[in-house]
Amino acid sequence: MDTILELKHLKKYYGSIRGIEDVSLKIHKGEIYGFIGPNGSGKSTTIRTLLGLVNKTSGEVLIKGKPFNPDDIEIKQKIGYLPSEINLYDDMTVKQILDYQQTFFPKDCQQKRNELVKLFKLEENKKIEDLSLGNKKKVGIVLAFMQEPEIIILDEPTSGLDPIMQNVFHNLLLQEKEKGTTILYSSHLLNEVSSICDKVGFIKDGVMIKEDFIDNINKxxxxxxxxxxxxxxxxxxxxxxxxxxxxxxxxxxxxxxxxxxxxxxxxxxxxxxxxxxxxxxxxxxxxxxx
Amino acid sequence: MIKRELKINLKSFLIWELILIGMFLIVYLIYPYIITDETMKSMDELMGIFPEEVLKTFNMDMSSIATAYGWLKTEGFMFVLLIVGIYSSLLGGNIVLKEENDKTIEFLATLPIKRSKILVNKMIVSMIYIFSMVLLLGIFNYIALTISGDFDQKQFLLLSITPLMIGLPFFAINLLISTFMHKTKKVVGISLGMVFISYFLNICSELSSKVEFLKYFSIYTLADTRNVISEIRINPIIIIISIVITIVFIISSYIRYQKKEFI
Structure with missing residues (x-):
């Protein structure tokens, strides 16, 4: 099985303050990996470090076996990211932010974009600043999925979504998985991911304490x-x-x-x-x- | 990205540009009415009270304010230098940092774009606006002075360029400072403080030869308006220093931004 995303002993310190101590994980093609931990355990720091938003103290981030360089445009075109807290340009409308993101990609994704906008019932003429938290999250989901990336990184994706939309979102994940998309799904709720994840990793105080297939944990x-x-x-x-x-x-x-x-x-x-x-x-x- | 940056920074550019043009427009409109032989006589008497050093500060020792062009060379251009300095400093301190302040950097930095390109695009937009500010004001003044009377065109052209000598270094210095910060609030204070302290040091350095050394600590020394008015040339060393400062700080910002953590 192809390993798509691998973290090797990833460590991040902000000066003397610990972000993460030792995080290692491996995600194979078409796998949904549940990255589980309570608030403050280091989930978001791991994600921000792997994306290069903050500099790692030590360790390795490998994408398709190669060290990830945040300036590698080709690889970044293949990654979709949904942050836990969505911050977009408030002066733009939903349509404008989707159009704006599209200008950074060579691939035309109009069809997928339309499908997602319809699926999440988004009004494209609304301004970002006028959207509720849940609707901002939906825009974030459309932005993360519309380019049909090979790797999708989701940080607390369902916070702010109502149960119906959570269900719609989980069905979307399963469809993506069918297509071979690799997904890292971070959450503080195991029952939220247990029905859709293949594998789960538990993080505590910045250290991975357990990693296994959901089936094995059940067994x-x-x-x-x-x-x-x-x-x-x-x-x-x-x-x-x-x-x-x-x-x-x-x-x-x-x-x-x-x-x-x-x-x-x-x-x-x-x-x-x-x-x-x-x-x-x-x-x-x-x-x-x- | 450049198109968007031009759009979001247009409003503040227009406000600052209109402040400048508005001030000059008012002066051009009212000048013929307030400057008469009688007012000039009392003005000359008033000038006589001030020591030469004070007059020097506003270039009033070498230029008369009897005409609008004369006013432009004295108080008028001091005002232009101050406004261009403030605008360039604020632009340098904000243009890149705003993304972090508004937390939109997480969206932008995870898109397929190099960090260096984010910085370069924002610098291009800043340069367009700083140059446009000087250019539009120059065109406006040229038209207004042509209508209102005779003026030395070469001297005017050189004088119009001098704000760039301070605007570009102010922009570059504040850009570098912003790469060490995470919130725009702190940078605004630093940017404005730098302009006013620099302006104050420049004025002090002209008041007495004892404190002339203060000019080496002021970006405003690079404006060199006295030399332009008297010699009708910009000292090439001043141009070189201004360009070198700008380039050094821009390169430093570029290097620093590559390593910056978007917390």
């Missing part, structure tokens, strides 16, 4: 295991699971031991309480950050 079969016992300390030692909460003789574990092995271990002890609960992907995500 990990994590459960919440609540045990109450006077032997709780011995059980804790033997299970070696992550502890979610602890009080006197009762502990809630994040468990991924298979049921048979778990029962074998627990059968050795006198238990007062045993509860096994299914865990949602979102809960699992939250546990990475505790």
């Amino acid at each position: 990990e079969n994590y459960t919440y295991l609540t045990i109450s016992s006077k032997d709780i300390h011995k059980i804790k030692k033997e299970l070696k699971c992550k502890i979610i909460s602890e009080k006197e003789n009762e502990i809630v574990f994040l468990n991924n031991i298979d049921p048979n092995s778990l029962l074998k271990i627990l059968s050795k002890y006198q238990l007062d309480k045993l509860i096994i609960q299914e865990i949602s992907l979102e809960d699992l995500f939250m546990n990475y950050y505790k």
